[in-house]
Amino acid sequence: MACPAESAGSAVTEKIEPPAARPRIGVHLSTAGGVFRAAERAHEIGANTFQIFSSSPRMWRQPKIAADHCAQMCELRERFDVSPLVIHASYLINVAAQSDTVWKNSIAALRGEIGRALELGAEYLVLHPGSWRGMTREAGLLRAAEAIERAMDGLAWQECDFRVLIENTAGAEFSLGSNFEQVGELVEKLRPLAPVGACLDTCHCHVAGYDIVTSNGFEDMVAQIERLIGLDTVRVWHMNDAKAPRGSKLDRHEHIGEGTIGVGAFRRVLNDPRFRHCAFVAETPVDEPGDDARNVNVLKSLVGRAASTK
Numbered sequence: 001m002a003c004p005a006e007s008a009g010s011a012v013t014e015k016i017e018p019p020a021a022r023p024r025i026g027v028h029l030s031t032a033g034g035v036f037r038a039a040e041r042a043h044e045i046g047a048n049t050f051q052i053f054s055s056s057p058r059m060w061r062q063p064k065i066a067a068d069h070c071a072q073m074c075e076l077r078e079r080f081d082v083s084p085l086v087i088h089a090s091y092l093i094n095v096a097a098q099s100d101t102v103w104k105n106s107i108a109a110l111r112g113e114i115g116r117a118l119e120l121g122a123e124y125l126v127l128h129p130g131s132w133r134g135m136t137r138e139a140g141l142l143r144a145a146e147a148i149e150r151a152m153d154g155l156a157w158q159e160c161d162f163r164v165l166i167e168n169t170a171g172a173e174f175s176l177g178s179n180f181e182q183v184g185e186l187v188e189k190l191r192p193l194a195p196v197g198a199c200l201d202t203c204h205c206h207v208a209g210y211d212i213v214t215s216n217g218f219e220d221m222v223a224q225i226e227r228l229i230g231l232d233t234v235r236v237w238h239m240n241d242a243k244a245p246r247g248s249k250l251d252r253h254e255h256i257g258e259g260t261i262g263v264g265a266f267r268r269v270l271n272d273p274r275f276r277h278c279a280f281v282a283e284t285p286v287d288e289p290g291d292d293a294r295n296v297n298v299l300k301s302l303v304g305r306a307a308s309t310k
């Protein structure tokens with residue numbers, strides 16, 4: 001775990017099983033009742049990793065998280081062996097924004113996100129790389145890198161096991177990161193400035209046009225990930241089936257195995273030794289109570305089963 005308050009010794013003794021023996025599988029969870037409650041929820045539904053928002057994802061307001069809630073988060077995660085903790089940044093943040101007002105608000109909001117992530121001992125903060133509308137893509141990329149550097153400036157991330165993960169997007173016009181080239185470019189620009197990595201979303205890959213469904217397509221996609229981003233750079237897979245067809249650029253998540261991707265692709269990602277170091281986190285819809293647990297169970301049931309059998 002990344003909690004700065006924790007001694008290195010206890011963090012080391014915690015890791016008994018090699019990651020290969022027990023893949024990290026979880027889901028995005030609510031923080032209702034206190035942020036630490038999400039760690040309990042994760043354990044209750046049989047997840048050993050999870051994602052949360054640390055603020056309302058559609059408001060600029062920056063909440064302060066009480067120190068005792070941060071301490072409880074660390075304590076519960078250690079007790080239940082729930083790791084890594086992934087925080088998803090607010091959807092309002094656009095680090096590539098042309099408007100100076102939006103750009104400055106985005107830097108302040110991202111700085112708040114990183115501060116709360118460090119206080120909570122989160123390993124990862126997932127960030128959508130933003131929209132370069134009104135500029136050239138290259139200018140947007142430079143602006144995004146500068147914003148992230150400014151947001152991190154002076155924060156004590158060096159002592160923490162923490163990374164900002166750039167997520168690939170569904171391919172909307174002007175969005176940075178709709179292909180692996182762009183995710184890789186931004187990660188490379190940021191590497192000297194900040195601790196970075198990538199988060200890949202199965203639904204976004206599929207609707208952006210990558211073939212994640214057939215075994216040949218999947219191999220080709222992984223070869224591109226290796227060449228353009230780097231396999232070690234990928235730390236989190238967002239495990240979402242898709243409501244929309246491949247190439248549609250429509251970002252609508254579906255329950256695992258019930259969408260246009262199908263269960264085979266999830267089996268392939270989960271059992272691929274090249275992604276053994278990754279955490280697998282669903283952001284599937286909750287149409288009925290218990291859907292989060294159900295999707296986690298579907299993912300867990302796919303572990304250790306050959307990818308070729310349907």
Ligand SMILES: [Zn+2]
Nearest residue numbers: 167201238283
């Ligand atoms: Zn995602």
Ligand SMILES: [Zn+2]
Nearest residue numbers: 201203204251
């Ligand atoms: Zn999405």
